[in-house]
Amino acid sequence: MKKITATIAIILASIFMLHAQGYVPSEENLRNRKEFSEARFGIFIHWGIYSMLGDGEWAMHNLPMTFEEYSHLAAGFYPSRFDAKEWVKLFKEAGAKYMTITSRHHDGFSMFATKASPYNIVDATPFRRDVLKELSEACAEEGLKLNFYYSHLDWSRNDYYPRGNTGRAAGRPEEGDWNSYLNFMNAQLTELLTNYGPIGCIWFDGVWDKGGSHEEIERTWKLSEQYRMIHSIQPGVLIGNNHHLGVFEGEDMQMFEQDLPGQNTAGHSANSVVSETLPLETCVTMNGNWGYQVRDKAYKSVADLIRLLVKAASNNANLLLNIGPRPDGTIPEEAAQRLKAMGKWLEKYGETIYGTTGGFMKEQSWGVTTRKDNRLYIHVLNPSETILVPFSGSRLLSAVSFDDGSKVRFTQLPEGIVLTLPERQEGQTDQIITLTFRQLQ
Numbered sequence: 537m538k539k540i541t542a543t544i545a546i547i548l549a550s551i552f553m554l555h556a557q558g559y560v561p562s563e564e565n566l567r568n569r570k571e572f573s574e575a576r577f578g579i580f581i582h583w584g585i586y587s588m589l590g591d592g593e594w595a596m597h598n599l600p601m602t603f604e605e606y607s608h609l610a611a612g613f614y615p616s617r618f619d620a621k622e623w624v625k626l627f628k629e630a631g632a633k634y635m636t637i638t639s640r641h642h643d644g645f646s647m648f649a650t651k652a653s654p655y656n657i658v659d660a661t662p663f664r665r666d667v668l669k670e671l672s673e674a675c676a677e678e679g680l681k682l683n684f685y686y687s688h689l690d691w692s693r694n695d696y697y698p699r700g701n702t703g704r705a706a707g708r709p710e711e712g713d714w715n716s717y718l719n720f721m722n723a724q725l726t727e728l729l730t731n732y733g734p735i736g737c738i739w740f741d742g743v744w745d746k747g748g749s750h751e752e753i754e755r756t757w758k759l760s761e762q763y764r765m766i767h768s769i770q771p772g773v774l775i776g777n778n779h780h781l782g783v784f785e786g787e788d789m790q791m792f793e794q795d796l797p798g799q800n801t802a803g804h805s806a807n808s809v810v811s812e813t814l815p816l817e818t819c820v821t822m823n824g825n826w827g828y829q830v831r832d833k834a835y836k837s838v839a840d841l842i843r844l845l846v847k848a849a850s851n852n853a854n855l856l857l858n859i860g861p862r863p864d865g866t867i868p869e870e871a872a873q874r875l876k877a878m879g880k881w882l883e884k885y886g887e888t889i890y891g892t893t894g895g896f897m898k899e900q901s902w903g904v905t906t907r908k909d910n911r912l913y914i915h916v917l918n919p920s921e922t923i924l925v926p927f928s929g930s931r932l933l934s935a936v937s938f939d940d941g942s943k944v945r946f947t948q949l950p951e952g953i954v955l956t957l958p959e960r961q962e963g964q965t966d967q968i969i970t971l972t973f974r975q976l977q
């Protein structure tokens with residue numbers, strides 16, 4: 537008996553020590569962080585039964601609708617033209633290295649086969665197909681990483697109680713068992729991490745619904761426990777959380793919504809980059825909505841999207857560019873065309889984006905820089921004749937135009953490098969000059 541008590545005491549002590557040590561990412565996780573940072577471009581997909589209303593993913597809350605009324609959409613959801621292979625091919629053609637899809641959004645509807653709730657695409661729709669499974673197979677075939685968006689917030693369940701600030705018109709009873717909700721989420725996350733092969737990232741969103749400080753959020757949502765569970769199933773998976781508050785213990789990346797790192801014009805991000813080493817990601821809508829919105833034709837131009845990608849890379853961040861597929865499973869032409877155009881650009885200029893880091897300086901009046909090995913890529917986004925690159929860390933060996941390798945005139949001064957730019961191609965979005973140095977740290 538004594539022996540057993542002593543053993544238990546040792547086990548408890550080691551568990552306590554593990555906790556005290558905090559989160560230590562696995563080797564695999566560190567490798568995945570590096571691979572993720574090198575990827576630089578991913579596609580975000582907001583798709584669910586809300587797409588049938590053509591009014592964005594917040595339609596249930598915005599209209600507003602009761603859950604009872606909204607849930608009838610499920611029985612009519614039949615994305616007859618959905619083809620996982622076609623989607624994945626398009627994303628590859630766009631030059632993306634990963635996709636992040638909504639497995640369950642705030643409306644509470646699961647877009648995958650789950651035993652934790654009948655309110656899912658296999659059990660509640662006539663379609664009866666697990667679209668995440670099909671996408672996971674297509675991704676594995678094509679070598680595209682698959683990530684899952686997962687909403688902490690839920691407008692459909694009674695056990696999401698006490699409620700937060702949204703989904704108040706859903707018509708739910710004023711009681712519910714919060715622990716049951718936490719268990720439900722963990723059961724679903726276990727399924728997502730068990731049934732779809734290796735997942736790149738779990739992308740959380742929605743804890744802001746209940747507000748609170750960092751500590752209150754941790755406590756309410758039992759995040760450390762949830763993160764430990766996730767990493768115990770797939771130690772390599774990256775955890776990100778769009779809580780707008782930097783990075784919590786157990787998370788593997790920092791994300792920014794509708795803003796570049798360190799900016800917070802939209803009010804959905806932390807004001808600064810909190811770690812020098814964690815991967816960064818900026819998610820951005822291609823028009824003004826995440827989910828399919830029939831009237832929203834305000835798509836960003838290809839040039840704007842390329843500028844975003846380049847600026848994200850110059851800020852050490854990936855661009856996660858969103859599209860909202862239609863209820864029939866097709867991707868709006870405006871979005872598909874833009875993705876293809878980005879792919880064309882990346883085919884030619886990808887070397888200056890993939891696997892790069894930001895290049896020593898903040899945005900300049902002429903543009904931004906990225907860096908790889910001994911090379912600094914000068915991205916001249918605003919047409920200029922002569923520019924000063926404020927960098928004097930090493931001797932410059934050569935300056936050439938990325939387009940044709942022709943020499944570019946330069947003078948190296950103590951305050952930086954002066955470049956006399958060659959003539960810019962008509963309508964060129966980004967004129968790139970490659971500077972090769974003797975050595976870059």
Ligand code: GLC
Nearest residue numbers: 593594741742778793819826
């Ligand atoms: C916001 C929106 C949510 C969307 C997310 C994407 O948090 O509430 O609908 O999924 O942004 O970043």
